[in-house]
Amino acid sequence: MLPKYNPSEIEQKHYQNWEQNGYFQPNFAQKDAFSIQLPPPNVTGTLHMGHAFNQTIMDGLTRYYRMKGCNTAWIPGTDHAGIATQIVVERQLAAQNISRHDLGREAFLAKVWQWKEQSGGTITQQMRRVGCSADWSREYFTMDETRANIVTKVFVKLHQQGLIYRGKRLVNWDPVLGTAVSDLEVENVETDGFMWHIRYPFADNPSEGLTVATTRPETLLGDVAVAVHPEDARYAHWIGKKVILPLTGREIPVIADEYVEKDFGSGCVKITPAHDFNDYQVGKRHDTLLINIFDLEAKVLSETQVFDYRNEAQQGFRLPEQYAGLDRFEARKKIVADLQAQGYLIETKPHKLMTPKGDRTGSVIEPLLTDQWFVDMHATPNGGEPDSEFKGMSLAQKAQHAFASGQIHFIPENWINTYNEWMRKLDDWCISRQLWWGHQIPAWYDEQGNIYVAETEEEAQKLSGSLNLKRDADVLDTWFSSALVPFSTLGWTDNGIDTDDLKAFLPSSVLVTGYEIIFFWVARMVFMTMHFTGKVPFKAVYIHGMVRDHEGKKMSKSEGNVIDPVDLIDGIDLPQLLEKRTTGLRKPETAPQVRAATEKLFPEGIPAMGADALRFTMASYASLGRNINFDFKRAEGYRNFCNKIWNATNFVLMNTEDKDCGYGEFATEPRAYSFPDQWIIGRLNEVERDVTQAYKTYRFDLAAELLYSFIWNDYCDWYLELAKVQLQNGCASRQRATRHTLLRVLEVSLRLLHPIMPFITEELWQTIAPMCERKVSDSIVLAPFPIFDENAITETQAAFGKxxxxxxxxxxxxxxxxxxxxxxxxxxxxxxxxxxxxxxxxxxxxxxxxxxxxxxxxxxxxxxxxxxxxxxxxxxxxxxxxDKAAETARLNKEAEKLNKALEKLNAKLSKAGYVDKAPAHLVEKDKAELADLQEKLAKIQVALDKLK
Missing domain, CATH: 3.30.2320.20 (Class I aminoacyl-tRNA synthetases (RS))
Incomplete structure (x- = not known):
């Protein structure tokens, strides 16, 4: 007999054994290869439900193809996470009243490396807890020496090819961090603001003017034009004329552009190309100047910085001195007050707007003109590419060709439309960040400002002829180094010779990722890998949905609905859970809300589910491309499924250990198979076929459904009961066949289930496999995946009818x-x-x-x-x-209970506004429950009628 199922006792034991024995490493003796790259999580990160979902799919695929006999490599690593990591260390220093500037760059970076060594491996340890069978001997870090050398080499080569340049462009600027940030690091948050309606007087008739509506009156100081729609008859005669910019006296033109919506507001839009991305494009079409009014802290300058779209500086002009040095929001208050005092402010209306905020700092992002490094997405490289069909294409063309030629495809296929739409609008890629932690840009400046890009300072000195050079202080965007992962992790050296790893694992078989980083990571891996290796990085991109809470809301610490996967695995009591969730909140004032939400969702804490139940839950949700509403109750159900398998194995052991099971010395003895034996063998064969197809097509939800139904219903609920009859009443050959079937079906089921539930299947397989002579390896990890037998369907068909x-x-x-x-x-x-x-x-x-x-x-x-x-x-x-009287009383009591439930549910559904305002899935759930209650009540009434 096995002891009581306790996942904590088996998980750590087996994982250590797997890793120590090298079971996760490739086997180059195998002909076919399967490889997969882990989307490198931030080194600062901890496991969240999205990771658990994503990694369940990746590990399931890896384990399946390893069992299929492929040369399998799942390559793990972590991303240095420039902004996030720098913030973590700066906060630690701030607690000691120290800033990074106090330490200086070199000493600060030493502190970051020290933190990384001590705390940077949390998430990879948590991945092990989930059972991820990654080849940890190949683990990389995007700032390790190998990756750093490749990043430098790639940057220099792209610059030599004319594909990297330095220029002044509009970027997302975080004034608190003091750096440009990517769109992925910007959250658009709905906020309550105002719409200010301002009169811009006509230059030739100041008593009249155009009314402009804006949510950012402080940027008025940088206006270069007022735009109207070219077909707006109200303003057609003013196009080309001038208006006076309030508070400044500066004259600006009225221009026509289709960007303006005629029916929105007044139909007049102020154009500030240096502080608005849409205005930037309008200004570019009309060849306006760009007037920057803010410094890097988003404070108003005393004198503007003026540029044209060729980055050539123009003569600036002084701004009204009363605004100089003011923070943009302080400047807003004063400008609004001055507009009102001078008669320019017509009205102010409350207005809801989407405000861009930095996801790390919560500060409002400012579109700002700054000097940055860019990758040119549309230029043709001037040589130096490997020979391939992609040679001579721009990076954008490469990224499009990979999918258009069918060398890469999306799963589900509809994501190609989103990808192509983004590629059509692709701008050059801003790759510089004003940080200290990251890959420092390999560029040096002489005293005249000339730039020398080289792999080392010595090479730059040779290029310049001077020893007095200063290195660029900026670092590269984190996505730059992660874009190189498909080949930087496989021994690429730019010598044109492929390593064994490159030959076997590039392109990788599939990339498993979320839709939100298709542009930030997927596309960039595509064009970078094609450009430097002449190969696509992967053959398929599996896009999965986002994990939300049980009501479909985004998981958020401030909402109190975040679930830590490790808490689900280990369990956690309510006091510990409350402390964990209310500590370190970005907004401490949300603690009461978080506490209340937690107590409602988990009134008794979270019981231990084990990794297998968590993984099976995630697999069951893995419908192609759909978002997931994670229901804790489903995880509890799959914890029961683990118990069911465990108890079924105990039953099999009780009836087979030390008995004639038709194996070994009894293998040649006759076995009289009954129709239940033949039926369960036939069902197993069908499941082998269907589960194999599900794994091959990334339908983990179907694989989970098939395995759950077969093991719980067919094997446990039906066959085990029938087997009891045969073991009690059958002849020796019937009993032998029954024991043989019990073992055979269980052992094969464990192998079918292993990619999703690795721990419990290993534990039980180690006991069951030797009994049925199937232990052909030391671990189920390396055991062969079951193969469907087409002949068995015909052989067992008659048993299905019986x-x-x-x-x-x-x-x-x-x-x-x-x-x-x-x-x-x-x-x-x-x-x-x-x-x-x-x-x-x-x-x-x-x-x-x-x-x-x-x-x-x-x-x-x-x-x-x-x-x-x-x-x-x-x-x-x-x-x-x-007993008619007793039965009538019982049924009447049940009917009364059902009627009360019906009244309560009807009251809820008839409540004013509930059906229209409540989440659709909750309304549908209530309606389904109502129909079920009505059906049960009708059956009871039929029974009562029969008793009359």
Whole structure:
């Protein structure tokens, strides 16, 4: 007998054994290869539900193809996460009243490396807890020496090819961090603001003017034009004329552009190209100047910085001195007050708007003109590419060609439309960040400002002819180094010679990732890998949905609905959970809300589910491309599934250990297979076929559904009960066949289940496999995946018909028991009237329907109160005297209970606004529950009528 199922006792034991024995490493003796790259999580990060979902799919695929005999490599690593990591260390220093500037760059970076060594491996340890079978011997860090050398080499080569340049462009600027940030690091948050309506006087008739509506009056100081729609008859005669910019006296033109919406606001839009991305494009079309009014802290300059779209500086001009040095929001207040005092402010209206905020600091992002490094996405490289069909294409063309040629495809396919739409609008890629932590840009400046790009300072000095050079202080965007992962992790050296890893694992088989980084990572890996290796990085991109809470809301610490996967694995009591969730909140004032949400969702804390139950839950949700509403109750159900498998194995062991099972010395003895044996073997064969197809097509939800239904329903609920009958009453050859089948089906089921549930399957397989002579490896990790036998379907077909008839009979008897109100613990005799020979089936009915006996009769006895069921041409009657009074009382009590539930649910659904305002999935759930209650009540009424 196995001890009670306790996942914590088996998980760590098996994982250590797998890793220590090198089971996760590739086997180059295998002909076919399967490889997959882990989207490198931030080194600052901890595991969240999105990771658990993503990694369940990746590990499931890896384990499946490893068992299929492929040379398998899942390559893990972590990203240095420039902004996030620098913030973590700066906060630690701030607690000691130290800033990075106090330390200086070199000493600060030493502190960051120290933090990384001490705390940077949290997430990879958590991945092990989930059971990820990555090849940890290949683990990389995007700032390690190998990656750093490749990043430098790639940057220099792109610059030599004319694909990297330095220029002044509009970027997302975080004034608190003091750096440009990517779109992915910007959250658009709905906020309550105002729309200010301002009069811009006509230059030739100042008593009249155009009314401009804006949510950012402080940027008025940098206006270069007022735009109207070219087909707006109201303003057609003013196009080309001048208006006076309030508070400044500066004249600006009225221009026509289709960007303006005629029916929105006044139909007049102020154009500030240096502080708005849409305005930047309008200004570019009309060749305006760009007037920057803010410094890097988003404070108003005393004198503007003026540029044209060729980056050539123009003469600036002084701004009104009363605004100089003011923070942009302080400047807003003063400008609004001055506009009102001078008669320019027409009205102010409350207005909801989407405000861009830095995801790390919460500060409002400022579109700002700064000097940055860019990758030119549309230029043709001037040589130096590997020979391939992609040679001579721009980076953008490469990224499009990979999918258009079918060398890469999306799963689901509809994501190609999103990808192509983004590629059509692609701008040059800003790759510089004003940080200290990261890959420092390999560029040096001489005293005249000339730039020298080289792999080392010595090379730059040779290029410049001077020893007095200063290195660029900026670092590269984190996405730059992660874009190189498909080849920087496989030994690429730019010498044109492929390593064994590159030959075997590039392109990788599939990339598994979320839709939110298609542009930031997927596309960039595509064009970088194609450009430097002449190969696509992967053959397929599997896009999965986002994990949300049970109501479909985004998981957020401030909402109190975040679930830590490790808490689900290990369990955590409520006090610990509350402390964990309310500590370190970005907004401490949300702590009461977080506490209340936590207590509502987990009133008793989170019981331990184990990694297998968590993984099976995630697999069950993995429908192609759909978002996931994670229901904790489903995880509890799959924890019960683990128990079911464990208990079923105990039953098998009790009936097979040290017994004749048709293996070993008894292998040649006759085995008399019954139709239940043949049926379960046939069902197993079908499941082998369908689960294999599900894994191959990334349908983990279907694989989970198939395995759950087969193991719980077919094997445990049906076959084990039938096996009991055969073991008790069968002859020696029948018993031998039954034991053989019990072991065979269980052992194969464990192998089918292993990619999703690795721990429990390893534990049980180690016991079961030797008994049925299937232990051909030291671990189920390396055991062969079951192969579908097409012939077995034909061989077992007749058994399916008999089993279907038996299931129908058992179902009919169970319905009779329910209709008569017979308690589950009471056994009763059954009369069967039939012209057919059902003897082979009837022998199993007592065990399936809790009967004392089954008596075949020519005609059912007369009994006016006893209900009769008709099934497969047979008439069935239970021989039980019905106490009409007691049964009527019982049914009336049940009807009363159902009516109360109906009244409560009807009141909820009829409440004003509920159906229209509540989440659709909750309304549908309530309506389904209502229909179920009504159906149950109707059945009770039918039973009551029969008792009258």
């Amino acid at each position: 089993m279907s008839a038996l299931q129908d009979l058992a179902g009919a008897v169970r319905n009779l028991r329910g209709e008569m109100g017979i308690a589950p613990n009471i056994k009763a005799p059954l009369f069967v009237e039939t012209a057919d020979d059902l003897g082979e089936l009837l022998a199993y009915l007592p065990a399936l329907a809790k009967l004392t006996e089954v008596q075949a009769v020519a005609t059912l006895p007369e009994h006016e109160d006893a209900p009769v069921a008709i099934c497969n041409g047979a008439r069935l009657m239970l021989k039980v005297e019905v």
